Amino acid sequence: MIEEILLPAVAAAEEFGDRPDAVLFPEEQAVIGRAVEKRRREFATARACARAALARLGQPPVAILPGERGSPGWPPGIVGSITHCAGYRAAAVGKAAEVLTIGLDAEPDEPLPDGVLGAISLAAERVSLRDLAQAAPGPNWDRMLFCAKESVYKAWFPLAGRWLGFEQAHITLDPAGGTFTARLLVPGPEVDGRELTAFDGRWLARDGVVLTAITVPA
Numbered sequence: 001m002i003e004e005i006l007l008p009a010v011a012a013a014e015e016f017g018d019r020p021d022a023v024l025f026p027e028e029q030a031v032i033g034r035a036v037e038k039r040r041r042e043f044a045t046a047r048a049c050a051r052a053a054l055a056r057l058g059q060p061p062v063a064i065l066p067g068e069r070g071s072p073g074w075p076p077g078i079v080g081s082i083t084h085c086a087g088y089r090a091a092a093v094g095k096a097a098e099v100l101t102i103g104l105d106a107e108p109d110e111p112l113p114d115g116v117l118g119a120i121s122l123a124a125e126r127v128s129l130r131d132l133a134q135a136a137p138g139p140n141w142d143r144m145l146f147c148a149k150e151s152v153y154k155a156w157f158p159l160a161g162r163w164l165g166f167e168q169a170h171i172t173l174d175p176a177g178g179t180f181t182a183r184l185l186v187p188g189p190e191v192d193g194r195e196l197t198a199f200d201g202r203w204l205a206r207d208g209v210v211l212t213a214i215t216v217p218a
Ligand SMILES: CC(C)(COP(=O)(O)OP(=O)(O)OC[C@H]1O[C@@H](n2cnc3c(N)ncnc32)[C@H](O)[C@@H]1OP(=O)(O)O)[C@@H](O)C(=O)NCCC(=O)NCCS
Pocket: 042, 043, 046, 066, 068, 069, 070, 071, 072, 081, 082, 083, 084, 085, 104, 105, 106, 149, 150, 151, 152, 153, 154, 155, 157, 158, 164, 165, 166, 167, 168, 169
C-alpha cells in the first residue's frame, strides 16, 4: 500500500510481519545483536525491505547502518526512509538526483495514549482535530497527526542535521484529499539557495495502520 502515497521516482517495499529469512550483514549484526528479540526482528525486516527497495532502483544489496542520531546510512547517491510499527515495516528509497528527501512513518490506527496529544501538538492543531473528528470520522486523527510529525522529522533531519521539535511544525491534514502540509515554524534548511519552509505529504489508513509519507523532489 505504501506505493499509493509515494511519487513514482521512489521505490519501496513493505511487510506486514517479520521475515524469518531476513539476513543481516555482519556490521548490521554488530550494532543490533544485543537488542531485544522484537527490536532485532523489526530491524532485520526493515533492512530486507530497504534492500528490496534498493534493488528496484538497480542498486546492489548493502548494509544500512544507523548513522547520526539514528538516521539510516544509505549508499552514496541514495536518499530514503524506514519505518516499523506493530504489524508493519517499510522502507522507501530514491536517487538523490531525483529526490531530495523522504520521510516515512507508520503507526497503529489507535488513539494516542492519554497525555501524549498535549505534548506533540499545537493548540491550533488540536482545534483542527476536533473539527476533523466531527466532519470526517475515519482514522484516529490524533494518531495521524503524530504520524505526520514523525515523517516530517525523518524528511527534515537528513537536510537540516538538527533536531526539530513537535511544536516547530504546524500540520494541516486534508481528510478528503489524503494529503497534509507541514509548515515549518523555525528557519528551514537551505536547498539550492532557497529556504525550505514547508513539506507536503500524503496519508493513508488501512488494515489498522496509519501511514504518512513525504517525498520532496530534487
Ligand atoms: C526518530 C523518530 C522520528 C522515529 O520514529 P518512530 O515512530 O519512533 O519509529 P519508526 O519505527 O517509525 O522509525 C524508526 C526508524 O526511523 C529512522 N530514523 C531514526 N532516527 C532518524 C533521524 N534522525 N532521521 C531520519 N530517520 C531516522 C531509522 O531508520 C529507524 O529505524 P532503524 O533504527 O531500524 O533504522 C522518533 O523516535 C523521534 O525521535 N521523534 C522525535 C522528533 C520528532 O518527531 N519531531 C517532530 C517534528 S514536527
